[in-house]
Amino acid sequence: MSANQLHLGSAYYPEHWPEERWCGDIRLMREAGLTVARVGEGAWSTFEPAPGEFHFEWMDRAIDLLAENGIQTVMGTPTYAPPAWLTQRLPDMLQVLDSGRVVQHGGRCHCCINSPDMAYATRRIVEAMALHFGRNPNIIGWQIDNEFSRVCFCSRCQALFREFLAKRYGTLDNLNRSWSTAYWSQSYSSWDQIPIPAEPKHNPGLVLEFKRFVSASNRRYQKLQVDILRANISPQTRICHNFMGWFDGLDHYEMNEDLDLSAWDWYIGTGHNDYLSTGVIHDLTRGFKRHNFWIMETQPGSVNWSSINNMLCKGEARSMAWQAVGHGADAILYWQWRSALGGQEQYHGTLVDQSGQPRPFYHDVKDLGADFKATSHLLSGSQVVSEVAMLNDYASRWSIQYQLHHKDFNYVTHFTHYYRPLAAANVSVDVLSADDALDGYKLVIAPALLILNEKRVRHLKAFVERGGHLVLTLRTGMKDETNAMLPVRQPGALAELAGVEVVEYYALTEKVPVSGDLFNGTTQIWAEILRILDERNTKVIARYGAANGWLDGQPAVTVHKCGKGVVTFIGAYLDDAAQKLITDMITTAADVDGVMETPLGVSACRRVSPAGADIFILNNHTRSTQHVRLPWAAHEHLGGRDVGTAIGLEPFGVAVVTKLGMNSGAGAA
Numbered sequence: 001m002s003a004n005q006l007h008l009g010s011a012y013y014p015e016h017w018p019e020e021r022w023c024g025d026i027r028l029m030r031e032a033g034l035t036v037a038r039v040g041e042g043a044w045s046t047f048e049p050a051p052g053e054f055h056f057e058w059m060d061r062a063i064d065l066l067a068e069n070g071i072q073t074v075m076g077t078p079t080y081a082p083p084a085w086l087t088q089r090l091p092d093m094l095q096v097l098d099s100g101r102v103v104q105h106g107g108r109c110h111c112c113i114n115s116p117d118m119a120y121a122t123r124r125i126v127e128a129m130a131l132h133f134g135r136n137p138n139i140i141g142w143q144i145d146n147e148f149s150r151v152c153f154c155s156r157c158q159a160l161f162r163e164f165l166a167k168r169y170g171t172l173d174n175l176n177r178s179w180s181t182a183y184w185s186q187s188y189s190s191w192d193q194i195p196i197p198a199e200p201k202h203n204p205g206l207v208l209e210f211k212r213f214v215s216a217s218n219r220r221y222q223k224l225q226v227d228i229l230r231a232n233i234s235p236q237t238r239i240c241h242n243f244m245g246w247f248d249g250l251d252h253y254e255m256n257e258d259l260d261l262s263a264w265d266w267y268i269g270t271g272h273n274d275y276l277s278t279g280v281i282h283d284l285t286r287g288f289k290r291h292n293f294w295i296m297e298t299q300p301g302s303v304n305w306s307s308i309n310n311m312l313c314k315g316e317a318r319s320m321a322w323q324a325v326g327h328g329a330d331a332i333l334y335w336q337w338r339s340a341l342g343g344q345e346q347y348h349g350t351l352v353d354q355s356g357q358p359r360p361f362y363h364d365v366k367d368l369g370a371d372f373k374a375t376s377h378l379l380s381g382s383q384v385v386s387e388v389a390m391l392n393d394y395a396s397r398w399s400i401q402y403q404l405h406h407k408d409f410n411y412v413t414h415f416t417h418y419y420r421p422l423a424a425a426n427v428s429v430d431v432l433s434a435d436d437a438l439d440g441y442k443l444v445i446a447p448a449l450l451i452l453n454e455k456r457v458r459h460l461k462a463f464v465e466r467g468g469h470l471v472l473t474l475r476t477g478m479k480d481e482t483n484a485m486l487p488v489r490q491p492g493a494l495a496e497l498a499g500v501e502v503v504e505y506y507a508l509t510e511k512v513p514v515s516g517d518l519f520n521g522t523t524q525i526w527a528e529i530l531r532i533l534d535e536r537n538t539k540v541i542a543r544y545g546a547a548n549g550w551l552d553g554q555p556a557v558t559v560h561k562c563g564k565g566v567v568t569f570i571g572a573y574l575d576d577a578a579q580k581l582i583t584d585m586i587t588t589a590a591d592v593d594g595v596m597e598t599p600l601g602v603s604a605c606r607r608v609s610p611a612g613a614d615i616f617i618l619n620n621h622t623r624s625t626q627h628v629r630l631p632w633a634a635h636e637h638l639g640g641r642d643v644g645t646a647i648g649l650e651p652f653g654v655a656v657v658t659k660l661g662m663n664s665g666a667g668a669a
């Protein structure tokens with residue numbers, strides 16, 4: 001997919017419509033400024049109506065028509081929607097639920113991705129597609145499958161899970177020891193005694209490994225397709241998958257290793273965009289490959305699957321699109337172009353309604369089309385640059401999720417709690433894998449990094465030794481990679497770095513006061529008592545007030561000077577006001593600034609061109625007009641005018657500004 005263009009697009013399913021209607025649809029796409037269409041991912045039964053009988057000519061004609069209208073294509077492999085003839089002939093490929101029920105044909109994603117029959121059928125359709133479409137110059141990218149999320153409990157998956165465990169643990173002794181299987185007499189004397197975790201209460205080691213197994217199964221299935229495509233498609237054509245943001249069913253870092261481009265599907269469902277919480281999902285996706293990404297699907301105003309399928313406000317989708325671009329998106333594609341007359345998603349939002357006429361929402365997209373046309377060159381090749389990294393870890397999340405200890409503890413909410421004050425101050429953040437190296441950052445925040453390994457500890461130590469500021473939070477350093485408790489107090493091997501250890505952790509039923517010089521606040525959900533290990537270099541920033549007796553007066557937040565670096569340990573789950581104050585303290589100490597000052601409700605993001613020029617995206621997320629003072633006289637690129645040092649943003653208004661004098665060719669390095 002071209003790295004030198006900001007793309008606007010939509011999912012388009014020509015197979016839903018008689019061919020004579022395509023022209024009208026595609027003309028409307030062109031008029032809205034669309035430059036890309038994603039096709040094919042649901043079309044298996046049209047591509048291959050009978051075993052080995054392929055019909056691709058109709059899609060060739062659709063791709064040609066799109067290209068004649070200046071629209072390039074992303075081709076999807078249709079393997080999330082196997083046809084009825086296939087599952088009828090090979091019923092063994094159907095997915096089995098944890099209840100033991102075999103999934104019926106009639107929905108989608110109904111096959112076991114570990115099934116050899118499914119692999120055979122996948123190979124056949126993907127190879128045929130790759131051979132047929134692989135060299136088509138109008139296809140700029142391939143999407144593998146659609147939103148991987150499958151988990152199967154069939155006997156084959158059971159056997160493969162045991163093989164997976166045998167490879168990881170080597171011997172049963174090792175597995176038994178790692179999982180403490182003497183507990184409740186679970187000791188295994190043969191691999192084939194180990195169950196697949198269909199019951200709600202299983203050994204935590206088993207549960208964590210099953211999550212890894214599911215993720216590895218999806219990766220293997222994805223790799224099967226990647227390898228076929230790579231061998232047959234043009235080398236410059238990028239391969240991606242549309243992931244689902246914070247979806248927890250996969251280790252997205254591993255999944256993305258085999259892909260060229262990260263992409264995600266951004267849906268709000270009920271309500272409206274809360275930009276302070278959604279920015280982190282873009283940053284997460286950008287972190288999968290540490291590069292710009294695509295929004296492969298987003299809602300054209302409304303969806304059909306939420307509790308209330310309300311419409312976004314007029315202008316809100318445009319603002320969302322620009323928010324994504326500000327965080328590194330190079331493409332925004334709506335799902336889907338036109339309401340199909342039948343099928344399960346009749347009421348989903350679209351750009352064009354069932355009659356073929358543009359919906360009111362179409363005009364928001366048309367505005368965006370004009371925006372992208374005006375700024376595509378400017379933003380071409382630009383990247384987000386951050387001084388702050390937040391560390392994400394799927395294993396820690398999986399472990400916590402299985403043993404919440406407090407029903408309201410949610411890994412993502414806790415992570416976002418640390419992100420929101422940074423977002424409110426327009427501080428740019430990279431979300432990285434907890435295993436990534438941390439060179440070049442000033443501040444690293446590792447929320448609830450429950451599981452430690454040697455690599456993580458090494459990276460964090462090196463970061464602090466170089467003078468970095470590290471923030472550790474509650475639940476840190478509790479476990480090893482087999483989900484066993486470490487035989488030491490939290491935060492395990494990070495204790496020396498932190499200058500403290502955790503004496504006890506408490507799930508809370510009520511708020512507990514936490515106060516110090518910086519704030520008088522509260523903690524909720526969780527509280528950890530910290531014991532100072534390095535008296536000389538550790539300062540207590542806040543203590544718990546009167547609570548359950550155990551916590552009263554005990555250290556809650558500490559700052560440890562560790563060589564050239566600093567480690568802040570936050571054992572409390574602070575209220576929003578206190579969280580903001582402590583974030584301000586940390587960013588000031590770490591010498592981290594926001595990219596620009598804006599009123600609350602307005603965000604500023606920065607992308608840096610290959611030539612080093614700063615491009616700012618200002619975004620009003622509110623329903624009232626807002627005014628931003630700029631630090632310099634600016635050129636605004638959407639309106640194409642100089643604006644001086646003040647800019648007004650209408651409700652959901654957006655501005656793309658550069659310092660005056662840099663208004664042309666910022667992206668043309």
Ligand code: GLA
Nearest residue numbers: 146147265267297303335348
């Ligand atoms: C997902 C799927 C699409 C469509 C949308 C509807 O993102 O990938 O095929 O079903 O949901 O919101």
